[in-house]
Amino acid sequence: MYDSYGENRHTADNINHGVIKGKQYFFVDQKLVFKIVLCDDEERFLDLEKDLIAEYFDKKGIPFSVDCFYSGEELLANDVLLDIADLIILDVEMKGIDGITAAKKIREKNDKVNIAFLSAHMNYSTDGYHVRAIRFILKTLDDIKDYLFECLDSVLTNEDLNDREITMDFTIGKRTVKVNDILYLKSCGNYTAFELLNDSKENYMIRHSLKQTTETMSAFDFVSIASTVTVNLHHIRAVTRYMVLLDNGEEIPVSQRKYNEVCRAYTLFRGKNA
Incomplete structure (x- = not known):
């Protein structure tokens, strides 16, 4: 039996409005969602694995999907999922x-x-080398959470989510952009403007407030530096006294209220990517 888990996490190839634990992800698409496939013939463990994965990704604010199979035969028959799974x-x-x-x-x-x-037995570990398995997760009620979370940490450390693409309904029409190409987000009343690296002559704006957009982009390396601007940490060259310097030479003021938070986020980001 095949089971697709997380109805509010992915329902179609492109989702304009999705909800994850009360948060709106109004421009999530299949390229953005982190896709996990589980195959386990023990239903109680499969349910536990799904719940733990939901706990992990909801805490990190990363959109995800989980597709479940109860046999190897059913899994291998689904070529589409095998091709797109993370x-x-x-x-x-x-x-x-x-x-x-x-x-x-x-x-x-x-x-x-x-x-x-x-x-439940680690004596299979040598077999995993032949298929380049990244982890063996100990399948016991006492240990599975720690092993599973460490496995997910390892995958996400090597997975640059900012290198992914997102598809959105801009005011100029539907467009796909790489997250890494976004320099910063700027408030324009009830709209949010996307400032891109390629200095496009088109105005990339969406009909959502900056607050809503910033919540959605929390899955990535963005930080709010003022009530009107949210910046991609990948493009901050330096943080000086109440100012951020971007890769393109642009300087943007940091609000006094957010300055310590911005410094902390930038320091953690630099340490993680050292």
Whole structure:
């Protein structure tokens, strides 16, 4: 049996309005959502894994989806998911096609996807090397949370979410932009303007307030520096006294109220990306 989890997390190829734990993600699309596939023939563990993944991503504010399969046969029949998944977590000991065999077949179709294994026994770890498994998650009620969260931390550390693309309904029509191409967001009343690296002559504006847009972009490395401006941390060259200097040489004032918060966010970002 196949189960798609998180109805409010992804419902179509392009979502203009989605809700994650009360937050609006009004321009989430399939390229933006972090896609996880679970394959486990034990329903109680599958439910636990889904809940833990939801807890992890909701806390980080990252849009995600979880698709679940109860057998290796069902999973391998879904070529679309195998092609677009960011992480596939397989139970090693399943009836029929086991996790190791399924992983070998997945590698024939997708050489880049992250694969992790679930097992109550760690003696399968050598088999994982042949399919370049990133982690073995200990499948016990006492340990699974710590192992699973560490696995997700590892994947996200190597996954640059800012390198992804987002598709939005701008006032000039639907457009797709790379998150890394966004310098900053600027309030224009009830609209938000996107200032891009390529200095486009088109006005990239959406019909949402800066506050709403900043909440949505919290999944990425953006920081609010004033009530009217939110900046992409990837493009801050330096933070001086109540001022940020961007890669393009532009200087933008930082509000006194937000200055300490901006300094802290920038310091943490620099440390993480050192």
